[in-house]
Amino acid sequence: MGRQPCCEKVGLKKGPWTADEDQKLVTFLLSNGHCCWRLVPKLAGLLRCGKSCRLRWTNYLRPDLKRGLLSEEEEKLVIDLHEQLGNRWSKIAARLPGRTDNEIKNHWNTHIKKKLKKMGLDPVTHRPVMSLAQPDPLKQQQQQQEPSVSGGTGADDKEEEEETPTSAQPQGVACAASSASAVSSSCSSSASASAATPGADVDWPGLFEVDAILDIDWAGLLSACGDDGGCSAIGVDMLFDQCSDVGFDQDVWM
DNA sequence: AACCTGTACAACCGCCTAGGA
DNA sequence: ATCCTAGGCGGTTGTACAGGT
Numbered sequence: 031m032g033r034q035p036c037c038e039k040v041g042l043k044k045g046p047w048t049a050d051e052d053q054k055l056v057t058f059l060l061s062n063g064h065c066c067w068r069l070v071p072k073l074a075g076l077l078r079c080g081k082s083c084r085l086r087w088t089n090y091l092r093p094d095l096k097r098g099l100l101s102e103e104e105e106k107l108v109i110d111l112h113e114q115l116g117n118r119w120s121k122i123a124a125r126l127p128g129r130t131d132n133e134i135k136n137h138w139n140t141h142i143k144k145k146l147k148k149m150g151l152d153p154v155t156h157r158p159v160m161s162l163a164q165p166d167p168l169k170q171q172q173q174q175q176e177p178s179v180s181g182g183t184g185a186d187d188k189e190e191e192e193e194t195p196t197s198a199q200p201q202g203v204a205c206a207a208s209s210a211s212a213v214s215s216s217c218s219s220s221a222s223a224s225a226a227t228p229g230a231d232v233d234w235p236g237l238f239e240v241d242a243i244l245d246i247d248w249a250g251l252l253s254a255c256g257d258d259g260g261c262s263a264i265g266v267d268m269l270f271d272q273c274s275d276v277g278f279d280q281d282v283w284m
Numbered sequence: 285a286a287c288c289t290g291t292a293c294a295a296c297c298g299c300c301t302a303g304g305a
Numbered sequence: 306a307t308c309c310t311a312g313g314c315g316g317t318t319g320t321a322c323a324g325g326t
Contacts, residue, residue: 046294046320068311084312085295120314131314136293 043077047086051076055083056091089132096128100137108134109142113156 043051058074064087067080076083100108104126111122119131119138126134138153146153 044296066311079296081297081312082295088313089294117315132294135315140292 041077042079042082044082047090051078052086052091055086059087059091060093085132089130094128095130100126100129100134100141104129105137105142108138109146109156112138112142 047055054074054076055070058070062073064070064084067084070076070080070083071078074083078086107126108122111125115121117135119135123129123131123134143153146156147159150158152159
């Protein structure tokens with residue numbers, strides 16, 4: 031039996047994205063938006079799975095993304111939100127404009143966890159670690175029985191041995207910090223730290239605001255595409271024609 | 285200079301959920 | 306009410322790079 035793959039994986043490319051692929055995806059999405067991720071790779075002329083395209087876009091190519099390390103304020107906010115929400119990275123990311131769940135998750139695992147440990151705090155419970163003293167069994171039991179702030183979804187299952195959010199916090203970070211991140215959607219990604227992959231070195235044209243990403247002519251594209259794999263017949267040139275409608279300059283990418 | 289180890293982060297995988305047929 | 310599909314989420318893995326020996 032087994033699950034059906036999200037898309038037919040035969041002949042699909044995996045691994046790091048090339049600058050060329052990034053360009054194709056960005057060009058396509060900026061001019062057409064995304065109606066259905068499964069069709070995006072076909073229409074954009076990419077040998078990728080739709081899921082992969084979505085991930086690449088949301089985690090890396092979106093023009094409203096901030097790049098670079100999290101600021102101190104953002105970090106504090108993440109810690110605070112993690113205390114309240116647990117490993118609900120998407121919820122946490124929603125409170126930090128321009129940041130992605132993946133980015134925050136990575137930052138948490140590589141930086142914040144260590145920082146908290148250095149501070150003598152358990153990164154899971156946010157409580158001081160009592161490594162020397164024997165934990166009081168009674169207290170432990172009480173802690174485990176404390177109601178979890180975050181409902182009872184999958185994340186909690188795993189965290190039952192590691193997470194018991196409480197309100198007693200050493201860092202005393204105020205949620206008000208979130209106001210510091212009232213970033214407009216026109217936040218330029220090029221203004222922030224340079225990115226690791228080639229595609230991110232691209233300077234975004236000024237018009238790139240998230241709101242500008244509209245479904246410009248999906249009906250047309252879809253009808254041109256038909257039901258089957260004929261989608262790949264749509265050339266990039268056609269897409270660039272679409273792009274010019276929204277003021278997108280092909281030369282930026284070529 | 286070459287090799288080894290640790291770190292950071294991009295990308296993938298599998299599961300869950302919402303929404304439509 | 307049930308099934309199916311697409312999108313979304315969180316955990317994990319893979320890989321490139323930096324620093325140390």
